[in-house]
Amino acid sequence: MGDGQGDGQTWTAAPAAAERARSVIAAAWSCAVTAESGREEFVGAHSVADDGRVLLRVARDSRLLATAVCAPRGEPSAVLEFADVAPVPVRDRIRARLWLAGRLAVEEGRLAFEPARLVLRQSSGAVVIGRAEFAAAAPDPLAAAEARLLTHLADCHGDAVERLTRLVGPASLHGAVRVRPLAVDRHGLTLRVERARAHGDVRLPFHRPADDLAQLSERVHVLLGQAGAAARPRALHRQRAEGDG
Structure with a gap:
C-alpha cells in the first residue's frame, strides 16, 4: 500500500484537480492579483462564492479597485495567483500554484472576479480546470486544519x-x-523523502476518505497498525546508525 514507485508516480485515492484548487484557495493566506494597474498582493481578503467567483475585500485606495471602477472598456481582465506552501519545513516548500484568468467587476464595495480559465500546477504537472467543475467542487474538509x-x-x-x-x-x-x-487530505497522507541532492513524494492512501478529524485519526491509526507489522526499511536502518555514530 502506497509503496511509491518513484518521484513521478501516479497517486491513487487523491483529490480531483478542482477539489485541490478549491483547497488551495481555502488554505491560502494571500492572493496576488495582476491587472492593468500592476501587481498587488492581498492578505486575508479573498473568499469563493457558491457560483465559483472569487470575492476580494480591498481598501478604498487600492489601485486594483480604481482600475475596476474606471476601466474604459468595461470589466478589466486580471490574473489571480495562489501558492500552496507546505506548513512543515521541507526542501521546495511550494506544493502547488493556482492561476485564475478572468475579469473583475465591482460589487457592493468589493471586487468580484469571474474566472474564465484555471490552471493548477503541481509536481506531477499542470492541469486545466473547467469553470463549471471548479464552481461545483468543494475544498477538502481538512484543508483549514491541515497546517x-x-x-x-x-x-x-x-x-x-x-x-x-x-x-x-x-x-x-x-x-x-x-x-x-x-500533506494530508481526506484521501491520504503524503510524505516527503529528502535525499542529499534530490527529493520525492510518496502517497499513503487511506482505506476510506476522512470527512472530519475523528475519522482522520482513525485512518492514520490504521496506517500505523499496518506499518507496525512491517520491518524497518534498510535505508533508515543505515540512516539511524550513521546518526548515532
Missing part, C-alpha cells in the same frame, strides 16, 4: 512518521536522509 495537523505530527510524533516509512518501498527510500509529512 496544524502536519506541524503537530512533525514536531511531536517523529516516531510515528518513521513507522509510516515501513509502508514505503525500498526504491523510494534509497539514499533518504530525512522523511517529513508533506
Whole structure:
C-alpha cells in the first residue's frame, strides 16, 4: 500500500484537480492579483462564492479597485495567483500554484472576479480546470486544519512518521536522509523523502476518505497498525546508525 514507485508516480485515492484548487484557495493566506494597474498582493481578503467567483475585500485606495471602477472598456481582465506552501519545513516548500484568468467587476464595495480559465500546477504537472467543475467542487474538509495537523505530527510524533516509512518501498527510500509529512487530505497522507541532492513524494492512501478529524485519526491509526507489522526499511536502518555514530 502506497509503496511509491518513484518521484513521478501516479497517486491513487487523491483529490480531483478542482477539489485541490478549491483547497488551495481555502488554505491560502494571500492572493496576488495582476491587472492593468500592476501587481498587488492581498492578505486575508479573498473568499469563493457558491457560483465559483472569487470575492476580494480591498481598501478604498487600492489601485486594483480604481482600475475596476474606471476601466474604459468595461470589466478589466486580471490574473489571480495562489501558492500552496507546505506548513512543515521541507526542501521546495511550494506544493502547488493556482492561476485564475478572468475579469473583475465591482460589487457592493468589493471586487468580484469571474474566472474564465484555471490552471493548477503541481509536481506531477499542470492541469486545466473547467469553470463549471471548479464552481461545483468543494475544498477538502481538512484543508483549514491541515497546517496544524502536519506541524503537530512533525514536531511531536517523529516516531510515528518513521513507522509510516515501513509502508514505503525500498526504491523510494534509497539514499533518504530525512522523511517529513508533506500533506494530508481526506484521501491520504503524503510524505516527503529528502535525499542529499534530490527529493520525492510518496502517497499513503487511506482505506476510506476522512470527512472530519475523528475519522482522520482513525485512518492514520490504521496506517500505523499496518506499518507496525512491517520491518524497518534498510535505508533508515543505515540512516539511524550513521546518526548515532
